[in-house]
Amino acid sequence: SPSGAPAVGAPQRGGRLRAAFAGGGSAEVLDPHDCDLYVEIARAKALFDKLADYGNDMSPQPRLAERWEPAADLLTWRITLRQAAFHDGRPVRAADVLHSYARITEPGSSRRAKSSLSVIDLPGSRAVDDRTIEFRLKRPYAEFPNALATLGAYIIPEGTTDFARPVGSGPFKLKSFEPGRAFLGERNPDYFDGAPLLDELEIVVTNDEAARVNALLGKQVEYANDLTLTSARTYEAGGQIRVLRLPRSNFHGLAMKVDRPPFDRPELREAMFHLIDREELVRSVLQGSGQVGNDVYGQGYRYYAEMPQRKQDLNRARDLVRKAGAEGMTIDFDTSDASTGLKEAALAISDQARQIGLNLNVRLGNKDTYWSDIAKNSVLASYRSGGMPLDSHFSQRLLTTSTTNNTAWRRPEFDALYNTAQSTLDERGRAEIYARMQRQLFEEGGFVWWGVSDWIVGSAPNVGGIDDASPANTLNWARFDKVWLA
Amino acid sequence: MIKYLLPGALVAVPVVLALLGPLLASEDTTKDVAFLLGGGHLFGTDFLGRDVANEVLLGGRSLVITALTATACTYLLAVPMGLVAGMTRSRLLDEVLMRPLDVLLALPSMLMLLLLAALAPGNMWVLVGVVVLINLPDVVRISRAAALSLSTRPAVEAMRLQGEHRARIAVSYVARAMRRTLAADLGTRLTGAIYLAASASFLGVGVAPGASDWAAMVDRNRSGLFLQPWAVVVPAVLVVVLSVGVNLLFDRWLRNRDVNFLEAR
Amino acid sequence: MTAVVAHDVTITAGDRTLLSAASFTLQAGQITALVGESGSGKTTLARVLLGETSGGIAVSGSVRIEGSTVDSSFGPGTVGYIPQQPSAALNPVRRVGSVLAEIARLHVPKAQVRERVLEALRQAQMPDGQRYLRRFPHQLSGGQQQRVVLAQALIGRPGVLIADEPTTGQDPVIRAQLATELRAVAEQGIAILLLTHDLDLVREIADRVLVIEEGRLAESDVDSPIRPEPVEPQERQAADPVLRVRGLRAGHRDGDTLHDVDLEVAPGERVAVLGRSGSGKTTLARCIAGLHRFRSGEILLDGQSLSPVLRRRSREQLARVQYVFQDARASFSEFTPVLHQVARTAERLRGLDRTEARARAADELAALGLPESSAMRRASGLSGGELQRAALVRAMLAGPDVLICDEITSGLDARRRDDLLGNLAELQSNTGCALLMITHDLPAVAALSHRVLVFDEGRVVEHGRAGEVLDSPNHPATRALVQASSPKTAGQEI
């Protein structure tokens, strides 16, 4: 159960908690399979459950699934459901799970969880009984539970097609919903994980961070998601609101395309590794409140491999630039306002690059389409990632088959290592392979993860039970069934 | 002369700072903690941990030049158009000039900015063009309306009977008769142009994202207002001082002209 | 009872003393006429009595009106004032009637407002005043505007009324009626100061006469009027007309003002256009000048059709047809020296260079008694009569073949008028230019013109040799005008 933030007395029942999130305007829907924005995830979390969810180190934790047992070949997984019911009283059955996954992966869908779940050979999978499912996979997948925990893999009752008034198994039942404005849920007394303490949960939407802070300060809400580092520093000391920093939530980096000039020269990539003054970036971009990264994704997560910490070494970087024949070269450096820190990092890094005679020309791209724009065209882009298991990071971004391979890192031997890892039942063996993969990335990969920062949430002083040790995207983030109002 | 002292000083401080500032600024790019108050920095640090005082020195030139150019271009285009539309006796010409501008007005300016940002980012002239395009219809409408009521005066008729060229009537009489209105509008429009330039740079047109620019500073350091007000307050005050100064200068000048004028008759 | 006491009033304009140490009183119930040459300072003095001066004019001495001292904070409303340029006194965006009602509301309860307004209009010789209440000032003829301003002054029944040229621009009939009315107003115990050039009028109604002469104010008798020497109009050979107007129809929004007007003017001919105020004379002139678009008909200059639109006329055509505005002051820009404005005609239409043009203009102005030093001032620094002369010179500099003068002598004293008419006749016989003179000044007409055209309600009702028409008028309208303008019968009902 979530470890409480600074105690606000004992847990206590009752009241309505109002939480402010950024949102997507009038186009928002309650379909949990379509969720993409943080507010949609928060609402889905309130109304639905997944079979599993991520723990604080991104390892899968059972939720609706009581346990999972792979066969030795890692191709067949038997999942046992716990006793849980939907809001209308129907039990959560194996058929509901199969229906949900079928809906997510149906041809032509663009649902978020589709790529993770498509490893399942659904026709070959079956409901053994109401509470047991046997999944048949298309290939061995040792980290299959990660797929169950993946974003958007929520379980809906079989046959649901309309999500105007959705029925889920989550801690709150829907009372009302106005897209782009407000969501109201009431306590589900029969929640399998214990009835929520709150009577009601209201989620309001505003994209303006200042407005979220103001609403919190003005006691219009008791919880505000996604505050800036600046706001955190501004209000931390005042005591008017409580600032919670969820660690290991944002990974800040650079993405270089390794398959085309100029970053097809490993020397130049290495030059970038040595060029970057990570301390300065953490000091200025992260306002001194993050950790220095070591160029590999997933610090603090399960399977993360520690390596000697890199430091800025301008002489070495200069040498490498010379070796790469890139002295005085001008390289376009894409960034945008799509996420906080992207632009600042780009500006700071281009200033650093100037010291070794590299001219990084910062281009501010359109923030709405930044991620798809850089996928195609950019050679060097400011990058950011939320938390996910290393497995997902590899499979989504670094395999030849990956759909969002933004560094164009396509290495057969790397793919092979990944596949070996997924066929390795033994965790230690898997960790070793993962470490080899990470070393390869550390030495010549296209990503430079220079820093890790917190996810910042604000709450009224009288809110208890918010877990401030869980990174964003994990089970306990934006979770309100253990929260109370003092 | 003494009457011009205060407004003159108000204009001079930001303008001199803008023009000479870059010569005094340091080129050091090391960064401190963002939004730091003090810490060896006169006005603290900005959103990137840069020294605000240094940014202020750097950030005036482009802004003052863009805003002045854009406002000047707007007026050079708009006033003649407004005069023609307001003074012409041909209804057709009037409509031909005005209706397309209405279309321009009806296009949400944000969309226009977004488009131009996508088409030609990072170019100061595009920025000037955008600011001109957005302000043009307004100024044309204002000058047309003013010209409309002036153009039927007997004085204008008399000039027409003298075979005066329409342009000369417009310049030597109509434009003069509405100079106060134009001056009032010009003063506020200059201020508007400064911020338009800044918000355009926010969208990626014009000022490069990292470039120092007072208006952009105001915008980019806004989140740190309570941590470190100087990064917003100093450039904002400079902009305020500049625009108040310009307007007071206009007022003073017009009033002086009037006094001279009254005394001369 | 003494309504106004002026003591030791000295007025200097620039380096010129307009009036030195003048003391006088105005008595209630009396009409005091103030006469003097154009530019002698009448208007300036009147404004001093109102407690107003403009820049460049210095005043000393004291004025007390109904017991209180006049200064810049002097309470408004006590003194009724009819300024010389009525058009400038009317707000172009306000309807005539609503302004009148506003003023009336200051003086009478709401219920009587309308009655009071109509009464004032009646007193100002607009018996059909109702017709004009919903009009804007630009929809009135010059005379009508003037009467509206008079009505504004009369509404409040002020203790003192200062009327600056209230009869210029009025036709003889109205002028006569106005005279009677002013008399009647005075009889109610109001002190009237009448500023005028119209010595006949002075003789008819004034109780006292003050004369400004060379900066001194003196009480005087009215000397006998100077009648212009009849210029014996030579018989004209039948020449092809230079200007021919055929079937002209023109109007304003709500209907036609001119109906089927025919007119011919031969080169060198002087034609006078007479008619009641509001009969359409100015409209005709503006049509010919190209300032008012006529609806049908034709205007031919030497057989060539003139476009109704000024823009479509060639520069040569512009030069050949010139128009002198009825409202001289409004026709000058307030920003540039009058001399420069006048000279522009020569520059634009005669192709002279700037210095030449200005020298020419200065000469011509001086010939009409307007020295260069005055002409170098802006319009606000010149008197009404001075501006009228400047406007005339401005048109003459074009060397026109047809010159249309709209009441150009109305603001001039007798001597200046004669000078002007003399000059005009001379110029005209030198250049052979045809002259179309709109006027209410019948004696001048008789003296100067070959032919007379009488307008009534937008039609030409009579025309013929000047002498003949004036001596034996046929049409009732003409008869009325002729009768009214002969001093003996003035004031009688017609």
Place this chain on the structure above:
Amino acid sequence: MIGYVARRLLLGVLQVLLVAVGVFALTEALPGDAAVTIAGDYPDPAVIAGLREQLGLDRPVWERFADWLVAASQGDLGTSLVGPRSVVEVIGAAIGPSSLLAGLALALLVPLSTGLGMLAAHREGGRVDRAITSTTLGLYAAPEFAMAILLVTVFAVQLGWFPPTAIGGSLIADPALLVLPVLVLLLRPICSLSRLVRAGVIDAQRSPHVQHVRRLGLSPARIRFCHVLPNAAVPAVQQLARTADWLLGGVIVVEAIFVVPGLGTALLDAVSARDLPVVQGLALVFACTTVLVNLGADIAARVLSPASEVGR
């Protein structure tokens, strides 16, 4: 006048059409489309292609525009590409708050800016004039968001007089929600308008006809409002029309900071989602208001200079 209005309205239809074409083209020219934005961050290109096909975005531009035009001319503005709601619903939900804010702001703006402008003109060159000029200009030149933050901090957070945002409330049910947004909305236009009024009034005050009615004894107030103002108002009315337009559509900053779900927010959302039908629908709303408001301003200009009818 009726003929004039009719002709202008007819032209207005053409203008609106042009705006529709323009907006369509503009939105097309933006990088990305609805498919890209639906696919979300770190998108899979195959997904995008699939979505594009689903939404019909793979068809040629002109074909889609023609379809839209035909439907729109029959009153059908279509449905949002990214959400379940129809365009009319989206607009209907957003137009209320915007008009309320705009209406209220206008109702306060006109008397305030006229009053300030006239006062400044009355005291031309004096201390009051300079104070008004400096203050309004200072407010104009100070960034809007800073003013908003300042007001919110002082009046909402510190003093607690007004709610800091409109979150979860209804603007109509709780008028206190309107106070701060309207205040922020007023700050800028007050300056530009009052400066124009001031300029016009100074000119008009010097005119002989105003001098003349002063002599006639009309009360100073009446002179100011009935004689000076109508002459002075011409340029200010034009600016007011622009302001009205801006208030209705361009108040994005204010709507964002105070969480007012108005047209500006809707447009911003729709543009960032590349939701073409909604963008088009909103553009139609803005175009129609602009056309009507401009027409109003032009009629006012004609009324305020009656002599100009002569030439036209």
